[in-house]
Amino acid sequence: MNDTSIAQKQLIALKKKLDTAIESRSLLEDDFNLQSNLLIQFISKLTLISKGIDLELDNRLAELRTLFTKSAPIGDISDKISAISKLLQQHSITNEKNIRQMHEQFNQAGQSLQKINGLPDNLRRDLRALLAKTKDNKDALIQYIPLLSQLLTLYDHALNTKTSLPTKGLLQPPALKPAVQKPLSEIELTPFDTSLLEKISISLSSLPLSKEHTNDLLAIKKKLMTDQSSDEVLHHLIEIFDVIVADFKDEQSSAKNFLTHLSATLTTVQSAVRETIDSHHSTQLTHDKINKKLQLQLTEMTGSVEKALSLNQVKEDINEKLLFISKTLEQKSKFEQYSHKQLAEKLDEMSAKVELLEKQSKIFDEKLAIQQQKSMQDALTKLANRAAFDDYFAKSMVRFHHKPFGLALVVMDIDDFKSINDTYGHTAGDKTLQVIANTIVKNVSKGVFVGRYGGEEFVLIYSNVKQEALLTELNNLNKCIASLPFKFKDTKVSITLSIGAAHVGSEDNIHTVFERADQAMYKAKKQGKNQVIYST
Ligand SMILES: Nc1nc2c(ncn2[C@@H]2O[C@H](COP(=O)(O)OP(=O)(O)OP(=O)(O)O)[C@@H](O)[C@H]2O)c(=O)[nH]1
Incomplete structure (x- = not known):
């Protein structure tokens, strides 16, 4: 083989290597371009998402995109990326802060709405469900948007029910239009808003007044529901205030009377005790005197016996001294009788006073107990009221978490109760509530707590019941x-009633179990009312 052919062979081999290197380079370039494109697309999307959040972030992302498009040196790209990372980190901290703030604002606004008196039950229920959904912080601000929209809808409903909005919270009440001055005759003839009258009437039922004043109130309540012109309503409202003030005054003067009696009796008992102590002191002194006299007479007698010269003289002396001693003893016995009698009289007098004091305290205790019972009792149905329910249920939950038992909660709501009021009047509605309350009490097992939760809603607490027995009874x-x-x-x-029931589970707290029973009752309503739904 000559030199030329060797060189040619080497040339061919070199060309092959070069071709392979070019192919690999173009593959690498394709790969790099693909990755760059993907990155550029990613940066574009990131830019779109974060657009408007922060101008600096917008600019830096645009610069990074340009660096990638120009295939800039990796050092420049890496510097840009680390600056963007820092910015994003700051944003993440601000974002968390915003979420916390939004969460607080949301709940505050919801709770403010809850505090409004007279919200319709279904609105109140929806609000409770919404607040339960937002109990824990959400992961992103965006998750609050649908919840906020629901809250705004509830506020809108509340506004439509013409209740006044709270001054604090997410939304401020709309500015009131200045009242237009109407002619007096027109004002007097305007009928009063009946829903407002209903609310007043419901509040009146829960006032814990004396029996006499409760009857007065019931009479005014009746008039309030029939006479509905502004003038008449105003007159009845003044009457109601008068009754409440009279009851308050009675209560105050009865407490004052009791305290005056108590104070007088205590003073007499105190002076009787002091007198007894004084007389005990003087008795003691007289006793000591007589005892000393006796002692002296006995010593004298012993002395005269020792000094006597004859038996006859002893006899005479002793006789004389014994006479004195017997007189002193007689005096002592009389005195003792007298002081015993005096002490007995004083003790009798004192025990009569203490007895009186005990009687007065008992009367006052009973009054207090009645008052306390009234504050835990619903005035209309005589069932336990909401406060009593909260107390009983909280205690039951504590017992349950200490040692589990068959604890179940039932929420009941009268179906279409509004139409009873609207068609047959508020008094018929009240009567219905009373009859239903009595029927519930008569038909549930012994030991079941029965309460009126509010409006036409009742609650039961079963302390030891299994699902099957509970459903049969309900x-x-x-x-x-x-x-x-x-x-x-x-x-x-x-x-009819719609009834929801739920057993308490180990993971439950007061709110979660109430929510489940309430939701079950709501489901019963949605499925056609007049039924029992058990929440598993
Ligand atoms: N007479 C009387 N009515 C009351 C009392 N408390 C609440 N109400 C009335 O109960 C009615 C409740 O009406 P809604 O919440 O619309 O419920 P509903 O008509 O029973 O409808 P559903 O619950 O859907 O079956 C309102 O008209 C209240 O005024 C009360 O103490 N006495």
Whole structure:
């Protein structure tokens, strides 16, 4: 083989190597271009998402994109990326702060809405469900948007029910339009808003007044529901204030009387005790005197015996001294009788006073107990009220978490109760509430807590019940209520309940279990009312 052919062979081999290197380089270039494109696309998307959040971030992302498009040196790209990372880190901290703030604002606004009196039950229920959904912080601000929209809808409903908005919270109440001055005759003839009257009437039912004043209030309540011109309503409202003030004054003067009696009796008992102590002192002194006299007489007698010269003289002396001693003893016995009698009289007097004091305290204790019972009792149905329910349920939950037992909560709501009020009047509505309350009490097992949660909603707490037994009892109760022979204005009316029930589980707290029972009741309403739904 000559030199030329060797060189040619080497040339061919070199060309092959060169071709392979070019191919690899173009593959690498394709790969790099693909990755760059992907990165550029990613940066573009990131730019779109973060657009408007921060101008500096916008600019830096645009610069990074240009660096990639120009295939700039990796050092420049890496510097840009680290600056962007720092910015994003700051944003993440601000974002977390914003989420926390939004969470607080959201809940504050929800709770402010909850505090408004007279919200319709379904609105209140929806609000409770919404607040339960936002109990924990969300991961992103964006998740609050649908929740905020729901909250705004609830505020809108609340506004439409014409209740006043709270002054604090997410939304401020809209500025009121200046009232237009109407002619006096027109004002007097304007009928009063009946829903407002209903609310006043419901609040009146829960006032814990004395029996006499409660009857007065009931009479005014009746008039309030029939006379509805502004003038008449105003007059009845003043009457109501008068009754409340009179009850308050009675209560105050009865407490004052008791305290005056108590103070007088205490003073007499105190002076009797002081007198007894004084007389005990003087008795003691007299006793000591007599004892000393006796001692002296005995010593004298011993001395005269020792000094006597004859037996006759001893006899005479002793006789004389014994006479003195017997007189002193007689004096001592009389004195003792007298002081015993005096002490007994004083003790009798004192025990009579203490007895009186005990009687007065007992009366006051009973009054306090009645007052306390009233504050835990619903005035209309005489069932336990919401405060009593909260207290009982909280205690039951504590017991349950200490040692689990068959604890179940039931929420009941009268179906279409508004139409009873609207068609047959508020008094018929009140009567219905009373009859239903009595029927519930009569038809549930012994030991079940029965309370009026508010409006036409009742709650039961079972302390030891299994699911099957609970459902049997609730279904029977439901049938019993549905078959009650209500008759208003000669029309037979059937009234039904929607019932939701749930057992307490180890993970539950007061709110979660109430929510489940309430949701079950709501489901019963949605599925056609007059039924029991158990939440598993
Ligand atoms: N008479 C009377 N009515 C009351 C009392 N408390 C609440 N209400 C009325 O109960 C009604 C409840 O109405 P809604 O919340 O619309 O419920 P509903 O008509 O029962 O409808 P559903 O719950 O969907 O079956 C309102 O008209 C309240 O005024 C009360 O103490 N006495």
